[in-house]
Amino acid sequence: MAQLIKQGALAADTWTTLTLAEEARPESVALPAGDVIFPLAVWLARKNEIVSCHKRIGLLLQPDDKVEEIAADLEYFVVIAINFPKFVDGRGYSTAALLRQRYHYQGELRAVGDVLHDQLFFMKRVGFDSYALKDGKNAVYAIDQGFSPFSATYQGSTDQPEPHFRRRTA
């Protein structure tokens, strides 16, 4: 099990993620009850159904999923999880930046998958606010050190839209 970090502490994960088995189709897969994170394909195929029977809805985005496709749906989601199948696949950073900066998504933005200590600083900057740290990694140390390796930042991003040069006093 991944270890969920939220607001600087370990937190219980109340969500289940629907995974599509090899032969399952988004149109026909059984929709579980409770707080569920749905893959994009299932959301797109079953939106009305999901909305009618779920109060709290989560969405899972893969690296090649386009945020533009759900830009108009954001008000439905309590959590959006962005998957990093390998930590060197950096597409999720742009996905997160777009969700926060362009589409003004306000809900929980969660990094899942190959989430490691040394990505946390970058993830926080582009707008993630929860992190499913990979199983077996030292979560206490990550919470203590992983978010703040640098004491300042040059360029603007979600957490601080103004670049450093606009914040200079002298």
Next chain:
Amino acid sequence: MYKYDAIDRQLILDRVEQFRDQVNRWQAGELTDDEFRPLRLQNGLYIQRHAPMFRIAVPYGMLNSAQLRKLAHVARQYDRGYGHFTTRHNLQLNWPKLTDVPDILAELAEVDLHAIQTSGNCIRNITTDQFAGVAADEIIDPRPLAEILRQWSTFHPEFAFLPRKFKFAISGTEEDRAVTWFHDIGLHLKVVDGVTGFTVIVGGGLGRTPIRGQVVREFLPWQHILSYCEAILRVYNRFGRRDNAYKARIKILVQALGVEEFAKLVEAEWAHAKDGPATITQAEYERVAAHFGAPTYETISTVDADYQAKIVEEKAFARWVERNTHAHKVDGYAAVTLSLKPHGVAPGDITSEQMEVVADLADRYSFGELRISHEQNVILADVKLADLYTVWQQAKAAGLATPNIGLLTSIICCPGGDFCDLANAKSIPIATAIQQRFDDLDYLFDIGEIDLNISGCMNACGHHHVGHIGVLGVDKNNDEFYQVTLGGRQGNDAKLGKVIGPSFSAGEMPDVVEKIIQVYLENRHPDERFIDTFDRIGIDPFKNRVYEGRAHGKAKAAQKEAA
């Protein structure tokens, strides 16, 4: 040059501690090798054939004398007393111990040096013209904007894990000396209707798929360069290929979409960011530009008489002045190139003692600053003509005054098979053999300007594609062979060389180059450089001479015989 403020310095110190911690976690088994690799690469640390190889950034090629002394110290203390200047303004150490690297970084940080993003799939060190700020043909000094781009790209959170490495080059002169047509992003500064801005070029690159970049925007006012680059990088980060490392550079994406379609995506992305907070303020430009103000030049109205006399008296000095000095925009000054291409030494190599000599020269004669060129030489940018003779003598005593800049033996060469795991063939011995063959200075001067570039494999670290003569190491049934291209060039008309024919064994290479030179000498018009003659007569006369009487498979046979 740019002086770090408290924040700039703090970030470098933070980086040292971060890396120390990463090394500790790796040693403790908390980071696997696979997890550690990208982290160490982003600090310039490769694991190569003999040892880790460590690349230290020289942002846009500028160093001060204290920094160079520190590099000399680090090379001596942690390595074998020498370093290697690369084609991208970096200093590479070939033999440091991985566990020493945090300490090396801490020492470097004392003089504001670092290894941030000198490798890995991120935005790399930004390169420019080695004569920036002093060149007679300069339109705008590119260094303030290069520094602003450096800061923007440092630890950029969205672009730390790109599909592949990403290189910027920026040029502010009439004649492009920064190879801007062969970078992921190439920027040309210019002034249009009184407005300063850039022509933005994308998708150039050498490597195994050499492609000349294309213009994505003809003119972009300078204030917008960060937001525009952010748009380009975002399009690339989202849509660049990640399934195959050889197809992951932005050049492949630009080719696949076509530059018009690519430009549409970029413009659509940029429309959201234009005039946003990333827009550079006049105040910030002025703050940074103030660091690059002209040093306190003397007003010199007459040419120094001693200097003129020495030129007449000493041919060797006159030759060095002819080849190794460059026109300066201030009267009475010249930019001096100290050659790291003496015959018989790996091109770009420099010992700790030489670094210290250069640092002293810089302090005494060039305002304490120096630059590294992408041709792997060191430049003293602001030397008085009256001091040239002394500088020459001291440089000569240190083996730094080979008068071969721009000539055949001033070879650009990658580390090749002697050091590099990816090599098909050795490259340094080929450079050395050619330098030995053309050791006669009169002959070398007679041949005149010519670029000879050598890479040990198709990754093209030695820029072979843009050499007038390019040499590429290839592997044929586990033997080392060399493919020759002709007619490549950098500059405004940058283009790729054409392959002349089947490849050659190492032993054949000096003869092959000699034959190519002979064809040129026999055919040239007065005042025609090699490349001009080549353009006039085409590749065939060269081909015919080189392959005269040579059956297919001859290289192999020659190699066997020699063995």
